[in-house]
Amino acid sequence: MDIKVNLDNITMTAYVKSNKLKSLKKLVENHIAIIVTTAMTDLFNAYTKTEGHVILKIDYDKRKGQDFHARPFRLEFNPNKLRLIDKKIIDIIIPYLEDISISRADLAFDLFEVDCSEFILEKKGRATATREFRSNLGKLETKYLGAPSSEKQIRLYNKKLERLKNGTPAEKEFANQFSNWWRLEFQLRNRSVEEIFDVINTIIFKPFNFTDLPVETQIYLVAYTRNKNIWKKLHRNTRTKYKKILESYKTSEIDYLELMKELLKHERPRLKKELAYFGGQTP
Template identity: 35%
Template sequence: MLKLYYKFKFATEPEKVYIEYDKVKADSWDRRNMRVEFNPNKLTHKEMLWLKQNIIDYMEDDGFTRLDLAFDFEDDLSDYYAMTDKAVKKTIYYGRNGKPETKYFGVRDSDRFIRIYNKKQERKDNADIEINSEHLWRVEIELKRDMVDYWNDCFKDLHILKPDWTTPEKIKEQAMIYLLLNEEGTWGKLERHAKYKYKKLIKEISPIDLTELMKSTLKANEKQLQKQIDFWQREFRFWN
């Protein structure tokens, strides 16, 4: 089962809406002076109208600087691997059972940052909430800056796969794939043709590509998400 969530984000989220104005900080980080962060899924219709009328419509040179997409899977994603056209930094955090519980692909300040984590365990640890499903994992994709404008094409070069490194018959290929999956820095030591070869091979030994499921889910929700984006970006007033 696959569910899609999305969130517009500009800063941190202490409650429902976070508003920040800091010119010094903005100049230092080369960004806009005023930032507003909110999750539309947590706002009532009345709250959305108030925020639109009293805050968003009065902002000059406004625009989204971050958009979060989140997909929930009732499967164990601990063995999945994110692969893009370019090598990305990978960080893994393990749980008490020794299995991966959180995986980061990329860095926080990159245009696209991917997080895969055990949502069931996260809800248990942070809110002491038990989820009935055997597994519940979440894939979150943070889009920033220019990437926000291409949110409906954010999977173009992305593959989230479950490769079986033992599949190739040649021991040398098995060893190389295992090394590439577990030591991300190894990609940078390969020549161009070798990178192409092993990326192609990893796709071939991965029967499931989660990005295909996410693409279809995003496509099914595309009109609704675009409607919300248009709502926040258009300059118009609501009259009683």
């Protein structure tokens, strides 16, 4: 078993310094690695690409920024997929910007050689919108906590399966090294980005293994984790009782959530440095 943590998708928004807009447009329109799709006085859209996959998205829309009272410039990318040339483009662009903000950041934990298809993923405290997708055999493949449009959405999914379906040849080859590869991902937007190092404390994440408990208790826990429509019909006191059991009961000799917390604590300086740089700050 191995667990790794990284920042995944990043979205930077900013204003362009008034005396730098022409220079920025010239850079975008003439850089050999940048493909421009739209180029107007107060609007441009561009990207870099490799092996059919977009790596770095570059957008500027002055009018939209004014209409929505928002920063008009946007950069979107996955830090782990940036090539040297993409990093150089970002390094050149950042000094052209001001009032930089990170409007989205994804914190991703990769669990190698751990089968999470029978794991519990639930939010502590108040209930949230939940969706899950299972295989024909009933095995979990993807689970979402939180609506797609919400400031916080948590995902657990079979990363190996996703890479084999959508990855580049190199990514497929990497995925095939493992019998299991799962990802637990926290997608944070706007103000929630500030909670990136604390959001892991808001979930329950452990194997579903309650065989030593009474059958009645197991039935309630199955309803809680598999059928929210039935669960909502139970009395509030009953729900509270079994939620406490779900959270406190030790289902495995390995505390996976605690391992991830320790890893995050260890990697926090590196991740903070990345966030500071992409946010236009000195780490």
